Amino acid sequence: MISSSTPTPASPAVPAFEMRNVPVTALRDASIVVLEQVNWTVEVGDFWAVAGLLRSGKSDLMALAAGISRPARGVHHLFGQELIAGYEYERLALRLRIGLVFDGGQLLNHLTLEENIALPLLYHRGVTPEISARLAALMELTGLEPWASSLPSAVNRNWQQRIGLARALALKPEILLLDNPLTGLDPRDAGWWLEIVDSLAAGHPIMDGKPLTLVVTGDDLRPWRQRARQFAVLRNQQFIPLGQRDHLDGHSEPLLRELLSLEARSLPRPTQT
Amino acid sequence: MRTGIVVPPEESDTAFFWKGSLARGYFRFFGRLLVRFILSVHGIGAFALITFGVMLSKIGVATAVVRPLTLLQIARSGLRLLPLASFLALALGLIVIGQTVSVLSRVGANDLLGTIMVATVVRELGPLLTALLVLCRAGTATVVELGTARATGEVEALEVLGIDPIHYFVVPRVIGMAVGIFALTVYLIIGALLSGYLWAFLQDVPLSPGDYFSQMAAALTGLDFVLLGAKSIAFGCGIAVVMCYHGLAQPLSLGEVSRATVRAVSQSIVLCVLIEMFFIIVYLLAG
Numbered sequence: 001m002i003s004s005s006t007p008t009p010a011s012p013a014v015p016a017f018e019m020r021n022v023p024v025t026a027l028r029d030a031s032i033v034v035l036e037q038v039n040w041t042v043e044v045g046d047f048w049a050v051a052g053l054l055r056s057g058k059s060d061l062m063a064l065a066a067g068i069s070r071p072a073r074g075v076h077h078l079f080g081q082e083l084i085a086g087y088e089y090e091r092l093a094l095r096l097r098i099g100l101v102f103d104g105g106q107l108l109n110h111l112t113l114e115e116n117i118a119l120p121l122l123y124h125r126g127v128t129p130e131i132s133a134r135l136a137a138l139m140e141l142t143g144l145e146p147w148a149s150s151l152p153s154a155v156n157r158n159w160q161q162r163i164g165l166a167r168a169l170a171l172k173p174e175i176l177l178l179d180n181p182l183t184g185l186d187p188r189d190a191g192w193w194l195e196i197v198d199s200l201a202a203g204h205p206i207m208d209g210k211p212l213t214l215v216v217t218g219d220d221l222r223p224w225r226q227r228a229r230q231f232a233v234l235r236n237q238q239f240i241p242l243g244q245r246d247h248l249d250g251h252s253e254p255l256l257r258e259l260l261s262l263e264a265r266s267l268p269r270p271t272q273t
Numbered sequence: 274m275r276t277g278i279v280v281p282p283e284e285s286d287t288a289f290f291w292k293g294s295l296a297r298g299y300f301r302f303f304g305r306l307l308v309r310f311i312l313s314v315h316g317i318g319a320f321a322l323i324t325f326g327v328m329l330s331k332i333g334v335a336t337a338v339v340r341p342l343t344l345l346q347i348a349r350s351g352l353r354l355l356p357l358a359s360f361l362a363l364a365l366g367l368i369v370i371g372q373t374v375s376v377l378s379r380v381g382a383n384d385l386l387g388t389i390m391v392a393t394v395v396r397e398l399g400p401l402l403t404a405l406l407v408l409c410r411a412g413t414a415t416v417v418e419l420g421t422a423r424a425t426g427e428v429e430a431l432e433v434l435g436i437d438p439i440h441y442f443v444v445p446r447v448i449g450m451a452v453g454i455f456a457l458t459v460y461l462i463i464g465a466l467l468s469g470y471l472w473a474f475l476q477d478v479p480l481s482p483g484d485y486f487s488q489m490a491a492a493l494t495g496l497d498f499v500l501l502g503a504k505s506i507a508f509g510c511g512i513a514v515v516m517c518y519h520g521l522a523q524p525l526s527l528g529e530v531s532r533a534t535v536r537a538v539s540q541s542i543v544l545c546v547l548i549e550m551f552f553i554i555v556y557l558l559a560g
Contacts, residue, residue: 027429028524068429092435100433106426110418120434123335123441167434 014080016044016175016213017065017098022074024239027063030072034060037074038239040232042175047201048215049224051259052234058217059103061234062179065215066100067091078175096124099173103180105164107152114139114148117166124171138166141196141206158189165196169206175213176200182218194223201227221259233259313540320518321510324447327439335436339445346449350411350509351456357410358457361402362464369393369465370472383478387488390469395497396556397549399462400454404508404545407454408538412516415446416537419520420530428521443517451509458505496559504552511548515541 017040024035034057042048052058063069064076067083076083081094107116117138121131139145142162144155152160161181168176181193196204197216203209216224221231231242235255242251248260331339373389419442422428428438470485519537520530 063429066433068432095435102426102430102433106430108427108430109422109425119338120436122337123434123436126335126337164430171434 014044015077016042016046016079018042018075018077019065019071020075022064022071022076024057024060024064025069025072026057027060027069030069034237035234035239036237040239040241042213042215042230044174044213045211046213046230047228048230048232049221049228050215050217050232050234050239051219051221051224051255052217053219053255056234057237058219058234059179061239062100062177062215062217066098066177067095068100096171097173098175098177099168099171100177101161101165101168101179101181103161103183104157105152105160105162107160107163107167109152112149112151113142113144113155113160113163116152116163117170120167120170134170137206138170141169142166143192158185162192172207172210173212174210175215178214178216180217180219182220182223190223194227198227219259221256225260316522317515317518317540320522321514324439324443324514324517327437328444328447331437331440331444334440338436339440342441342445343448346445347452348449349414349453350407350450351453354406354410354453354457355460358403358406358461359464361406362461363468365394365398365402365461365465366468366470367472369398370469371476374473374476374478378478383480384484384488386469386473386478386480387485388492390466391489391492391497394465394469395462395493395501397553399465400458400501400505400508401545401549403454403458403461403505404512405542407450407457407509408512408541408545411450411453412512412541413534413538415513415516416520416534417530419517420525420533421527423521423523424525424527424530438521442521443513446517447510447513450513451506454509454512455502455505458501462501494560496556500552500556504548507548507552508545511544512541515544 019038019040022038023033024038026032026034038061050058050061060069064071067076067078078094078098083091083094083098107113108119111119114135118131118135121128121134125131139148142159142165144159144162147155147159152163165178165181178197181197182190185193197214200207200212201214203211214228216228218224224231225245225248228245230244231248233240233242233253233255235253240253242248242253242256248256369390370386373386374383377383377385377389422442428442431438431441466489470480470482473480473485516537519533519540525533
């Protein structure tokens, strides 16, 4: 049973985020343009899968969407407002409505796994009575409780990424961007991620049952084929939206065939929680 | 016109060897040094302004996170250096007294010992040595830590969480280093003055402790205390800003961290000397 089979909610007036004629530059070097002219609208409650080969600019696109880098020109609106404008503190509330799970987690190496998850809560909310319950729930979500007081270097990259997910969910964002969540995972870990993404799209208890607007990227579209509702590929420095799931069959995009045509791996079908 | 993939050129540490020749001309060599120096001053100045802006605008923000970090930094650049500073104080007393006693007893001016200790240790050597000590121990660690954090994407991770990296990484270090250097300077000076008397006593200088300390009390003025505090705090802020700038300001790869550390240390030493010179001028004008 796939949660994403429910139709996209009737689109409200304001999209979750919207990019108009935005060039995407490399995060490490703003002089390198990785994608030209991205035009992309993500409605509230949508589930997008953006695929591209290595070095096609997936991570840079996610970084720009999350507001880490500033678009050189064009419009990038989050819930109808400009994310990077004016003073930082004016945009803080808006910024916290979008979360990003980095490829590999990108945890703070000097904090333990639990402290990494607690960081956004402590920074923005301070020490509150609810914090320990929220922290325990998030730690339980990752299934890594025995390692709660270990440093990130003690666990492998995949588990660091799980902590990255819990950290991104800590402040209950409305949009969640997942950058390459399935890269380099064994089937069991991949199953864990697919299951959690499904339930986040449908409304997970950790988010008070509220469905999230999701964007995942990857170099393989097959796991997302039956999950995401909207698709796009990155090719030749272009962002190419493919439309909804039923438009994929027989789509003329050459890269799509490549991304879907490999021998199907035996990924376990996750069971709906 | 764009031509496909653009790979920015990079130079390895051993590039000079493969190129087979040193700088092509002295003008070009010094010109490059000068341009790099001006760019550094510009970058560090802007970074310092941003840091102090953030420090002032975020007083009382997120104290649950920033206060423990600040205490940690005070411990790292102050408290944990106390044993080394005590050792240095012992040595400093010996160096100054050992040299001056042999000169002063030749001219029979042993009653100047206290005055000389104030002029050298309190006004100049104490703060400068402490600053260099903290620079070596805590400053280098700062560049490596922040450079690594930058290279592994921790800065971006903080930004996504709505946490200002300057507030999280730099502000605690600037406060920690300023407080640490100030406190260590005080300890180092007290230690050096005491050990100075110890060495004078061991060299059979006919000087009672009361005389020694009253000579020093007579030589000290209120201005000394003000300048001492201002100077050690300036050292702390200056070193911390330079170190954090080199660790954080540019996106580094892991291989560049060691080069950034070397640059940061040499620029910090230059900055310390400039601060020292500034305060000598202030002292001469005010005194």
